Amino acid sequence: MRVMVFVKATEDSEAGVMPEAELFEAMGKFNEELMKAGILLAADGLKPTSAAKRVAFDGPGRTVIDGPFAETRELVAGFWLWEVKDMAEAVEWVKRCPNPMPGPSEIEIRPLFEAADFAEILSPELTEQYESNRAEHKGF
Amino acid sequence: MTEADIHKTIETIFRIEQGRLIGGLVRLVRDVGRAEDLAQEALVAAFSAWPKAGVPDNPGAWLMATAKRRAIDGFRREAMQARKHAELAHDLEDADDGTEAIEAAMDDDIGDDQLALIFTACHPVLSPDARAALTLKLIGGLTTDEIARAFLSTEPAIAQRIVRAKKALGAAGLSYEVPHGKERTERLASVLEVLYLIFNEGYAATSGDDLIRPGLCAEALRLGRVLAAALPNEPEVYGLMALMELQASRLGTRTASDGTPIPLTEQNRALWDQLLVRRGLNALGRAQALGGGRGAYALQAALAACHARAKTAVETDWRQIAAIYDALLDVMPTPVVALNRAVAHSMAEGPEAGLALLAEIEDAPALKAYAPLAAARGDFLFRAGRFEDARAAFEHAAGLSRNAGEKAFLMKRALACGQPAK
Numbered sequence: 001m002r003v004m005v006f007v008k009a010t011e012d013s014e015a016g017v018m019p020e021a022e023l024f025e026a027m028g029k030f031n032e033e034l035m036k037a038g039i040l041l042a043a044d045g046l047k048p049t050s051a052a053k054r055v056a057f058d059g060p061g062r063t064v065i066d067g068p069f070a071e072t073r074e075l076v077a078g079f080w081l082w083e084v085k086d087m088a089e090a091v092e093w094v095k096r097c098p099n100p101m102p103g104p105s106e107i108e109i110r111p112l113f114e115a116a117d118f119a120e121i122l123s124p125e126l127t128e129q130y131e132s133n134r135a136e137h138k139g140f
Numbered sequence: 141m142t143e144a145d146i147h148k149t150i151e152t153i154f155r156i157e158q159g160r161l162i163g164g165l166v167r168l169v170r171d172v173g174r175a176e177d178l179a180q181e182a183l184v185a186a187f188s189a190w191p192k193a194g195v196p197d198n199p200g201a202w203l204m205a206t207a208k209r210r211a212i213d214g215f216r217r218e219a220m221q222a223r224k225h226a227e228l229a230h231d232l233e234d235a236d237d238g239t240e241a242i243e244a245a246m247d248d249d250i251g252d253d254q255l256a257l258i259f260t261a262c263h264p265v266l267s268p269d270a271r272a273a274l275t276l277k278l279i280g281g282l283t284t285d286e287i288a289r290a291f292l293s294t295e296p297a298i299a300q301r302i303v304r305a306k307k308a309l310g311a312a313g314l315s316y317e318v319p320h321g322k323e324r325t326e327r328l329a330s331v332l333e334v335l336y337l338i339f340n341e342g343y344a345a346t347s348g349d350d351l352i353r354p355g356l357c358a359e360a361l362r363l364g365r366v367l368a369a370a371l372p373n374e375p376e377v378y379g380l381m382a383l384m385e386l387q388a389s390r391l392g393t394r395t396a397s398d399g400t401p402i403p404l405t406e407q408n409r410a411l412w413d414q415l416l417v418r419r420g421l422n423a424l425g426r427a428q429a430l431g432g433g434r435g436a437y438a439l440q441a442a443l444a445a446c447h448a449r450a451k452t453a454v455e456t457d458w459r460q461i462a463a464i465y466d467a468l469l470d471v472m473p474t475p476v477v478a479l480n481r482a483v484a485h486s487m488a489e490g491p492e493a494g495l496a497l498l499a500e501i502e503d504a505p506a507l508k509a510y511a512p513l514a515a516a517r518g519d520f521l522f523r524a525g526r527f528e529d530a531r532a533a534f535e536h537a538a539g540l541s542r543n544a545g546e547k548a549f550l551m552k553r554a555l556a557c558g559q560p561a562k
Binding site: 081 | 148149151152153155156252254358361362363364365366369370415419
């Protein structure tokens with residue numbers, strides 16, 4: 001299964017405080033472990049929300065809102081995408097991660113939807129798409 | 141944490157650590173079966189100690205230290221027995237010197253134990269099937285029962301295959317190390333063959349199958365990533381990774397909801413897994429940059445990449461695909477590649493080109509009774525407007541096919557030759 005692992009923002013990360021060299025090194029080592037274990041698919045750090053924008057939707061309306069955003073603890077500072085056997089494995093790996101922030105911090109693990117989760121909802125539509133695809137290529 | 145929680149945690153930690161653990165122990169005791177037993181003993185010890193004392197900070201090191209202690213106890217016992225039997229007059233000091241030396245050797249980390257274990261499990265002295273079973277058991281952490289289900293075999297048969305494999309490895313007197321130089325190239329081919337075998341076994345699974353079978357694709361991909369991380373300069377590793385990632389990107393779209401296969405050109409490309417496509421294309425780029433663009437896996441990945449890059453089936457660059465097949469036939473001169481090459485040329489230059497290439501290969505013994513060849517001929521003839529001949533070819537193909545779904549599909553195509561589409 002695929003999981004997205006979020007490093008939650010803190011006052012420091014939102015203030016743009018860069019991690020100390022020591023943490024950088026520890027994080028690099030942890031990433032290397034993830035690679036050696038064959039579970040790392042993608043990873044990146046995000047700039048503070050002072051560089052971010054939001055687009056708010058209300059019916060047909062679209063409003064652009066400039067960062068920074070207030071609810072620090074709900075913001076994301078970085079992420080990984082892992083391919084693991086189950087949530088227990090993801091939890092075990094997160095426990096091995098160095099604390100990503102100078103102070104207290106939190107990492108959240110979210111499993112991704114998989115095709116099987118959509119099977120019942122999407123099935124008629126998929127069938128339709130499949131049929132129209134087939135029709136396009138008939139003759140050949 | 142409840143008892144069930146801690147047990148699940150211990151099992152999970154063991155699964156994560158298993159490859160490194162057994163790999164390190166093999167280097168110490170020079171016996172795969174004994175190493176596996178020691179790892180199991182450490183797991184049993186964890187089950188008894190951790191619920192009370194809590195999970196240690198470095199559980200991997202704890203498991204390794206425990207297993208090593210057991211190994212040393214074993215060496216001591218054997219040394220004592222040997223002494224008794226031979227009635228030697230040495231005192232115990234010698235035995236202690238021995239264990240000290242062993243302990244010193246154990247602390248001397250000579251490289252990647254997990255990688256060494258992969259090379260051992262995939263040693264060419266074993267058959268590909270035995271290599272696959274042993275790799276899944278030792279590094280994948282699958283149980284014998286799971287491997288049996290994955291390979292549509294029985295548990296006793298797989299258990300026996302694994303026991304024999306371990307014995308064969310023991311008899312071969314191996315170094316249990318990561319090979320270097322020219323030997324590595326040869327041994328690596330054997331490893332890659334096993335990973336691709338595991339992948340294909342999973343790829344062949346259908347939607348009704350036991351979930352453990354499609355899970356083989358994920359395990360082969362994981363092992364491939366492990367290998368790529370450990371050997372970042374081996375082009376063929378990236379060639380195989382590219383091939384597997386690109387093929388896996390289409391896993392969800394290759395069958396309809398009723399299980400019938402959907403040909404590549406008719407799949408819904410919007411549902412191809414773009415993350416895997418991108419990873420596959422990156423891996424192919426790396427294989428080519430490392431000078432491995434003409435390798436068999438890299439060329440097959442390049443074919444998959446042509447399809448991945450085409451936004452719609454009609455945009456497929458068949459000329460490039462035909463050219464890649466020409467190159468692939470040089471390094472992989474199999475009848476199936478020759479047949480696919482004919483199909484590619486038929487798409488690039490028209491059905492007559494395909495028929496001409498088929499004429500070169502249809503007498504090959506391996507292809508005489510091969511349904512896909514007859515089906516391809518039917519398709520070329522149909523596209524050339526020769527409907528009578530096409531029908532005969534499709535009917536011939538249906539007669540050769542042993543798969544009910546494929547047979548029905550071919551009969552449908554034969555029928556369609558009666559009322560050709562305008």
